[in-house]
Amino acid sequence: MMKKDFWSSSKVAVIGGGSWASVLANVVAKNTQEVRMWMRSDEQARAINSTKSNPTYVKELKFSEKVSAGSDPQKIFDGGVQAVLWALPSSATREQARMFSKYMSGEEIVLHATKGIEPKSLKRISEILTEELPTRRIGVISGPNLAGEIAKNEPAATVVASNFSEVVQAGTDLLTTERFRIYGSTDVIGVEWAGVLKNVLAIAAGAVDALKMGWNTRALLITRGLAEMVRFGVVMGAKESTFLGLAGIGDLLATCSSPLSRNYQVGFQLVQNRNQSIEEMIGKVGGVAEGVQTTRSVWEFSKQHKIYMPITEAVYRLIHEKASVQDIIHGLMTRPSQKDSEF
């Protein structure tokens, strides 16, 4: 069993140069000897090394001296690393994992922090990584973790889930600080799907806010949205209780409350500009709003498998049909009464 002592003299690779990758690198630096960030852009890497900051993605952050950045995978893995934190967008994951696999020994512990799925296969990130990387000791980090707030050292917590208790322990040792708590889990499926499904509800939350509706409506949306996440997740093999924890309701709350989320922005714009197409909308919001693709994938799967997901269907209609928002809400509100315990 690796101990905290082990990690204090370890080297860790962080794959990705975005806000969450940067903040994770800095958190891990507190518990390790050296953290090496990989990013595609050599220019960005050099800027991080010279300024010890990453202002484009997370202006609140001041990097530890232990963190360095580079764009050459050979150098990142030079002499070996003991752990890899994976924080690339889901769309880049399979291709980059294939590329990185030749630099890895297979002894590394891998924790990913990517919230997304492969569109057609509906494969989770840990499944893709297991297929492409030499290591089997893979886990996932997921929770209510707005990067800027953690950079400011505000109290927060996350879930580390893996089928291997050794990986959960490693994640706990690597990430625990006085301001960041780790909760362990063995429900990899639940933790990964929760992080994916909440993006659908973030679109809905943006729409509700654009309508200037209040806290009752938002609480209704989140609570009954959570019930849909549970229904879907359980069919995929997840445990119900995971959706009630930090990776479930916790992350859902933080995401639906942050107007910075691209998914939230898409929902907001869909209401404000009801006549524009989703393509125009996405162009405006910029970057990848994973929730749009997820909504289609989840909605199609739920139809096939007869999983009752009225809010997901409403978001799908909001994106792809011309129905008025008021009509969509009226449809949701006037369904037959349900039992509260119907998950």
Added chain:
Amino acid sequence: MMKKDFWSSSKVAVIGGGSWASVLANVVAKNTQEVRMWMRSDEQARAINSTKSNPTYVKELKFSEKVSAGSDPQKIFDGGVQAVLWALPSSATREQARMFSKYMSGEEIVLHATKGIEPKSLKRISEILTEELPTRRIGVISGPNLAGEIAKNEPAATVVASNFSEVVQAGTDLLTTERFRIYGSTDVIGVEWAGVLKNVLAIAAGAVDALKMGWNTRALLITRGLAEMVRFGVVMGAKESTFLGLAGIGDLLATCSSPLSRNYQVGFQLVQNRNQSIEEMIGKVGGVAEGVQTTRSVWEFSKQHKIYMPITEAVYRLIHEKASVQDIIHGLMTRPSQKDSEF
């Protein structure tokens, strides 16, 4: 079985003159023939009758012509009513129920909307009403229902729970509108305790906001606070799933987000004025902050029965001890790691 047709020619008594009583009276008016509100103050009743509004408590509301108000219990029950909605503060419930019992036939369906417990006995409102009223057909209404928002006709939903399916059906028929959905439940214990316990966390939410902490911290507080509510509730005989529904996480979300809540205000003031006593604080906030008494009752019970409730304990310390807020938070954040599924 009573049908919607039955209710459309029925008379309903609403006991209480506050914001929620007023809004409930107006909702029920849509599905019944006549709604009679009882309140202690004859002056307030006459003002409601003449102005069709209740500006002190809920300025957004315009009463239906079917709603009238009075202070004479005899007149409220004159000729009989088919349902009673009970919305008095918990502290007034036993005494007033005893008083009203002599006007009731015992055939009325009673739904209460009071969130509180009897301090020493820890009896729930439905237990008190069952002891004091002639009727046994009693249920509870609870959910994310900020009264002002429902008065503005924003979409919302609530839970009606009872041991009698007839009562759940009656509550559904009486309260359903195109903008207000009813979810039925048989878990009376869970629905009542959820409404009580969330007030402890509303104090904590106020404290966190006074510290200007962000969404991660708030999501952490609410999610792990929910876990404590589940732990406590299950010992009291509640079902876990109730805490994940509208009366649980739903109400918790709305309450913790509303700076108008007196409990939230107490938490906020406790941080802002760390040197003042709780008595001074309550004087400032005004009215009844049920959460302060609830925190003591729940904390004492949890100690006796060894229910792990670190956030409740922290709120208790915030109220009753002089420890600094930062020390209390540090204590919470540096506990040993836990499993995410530990409810």
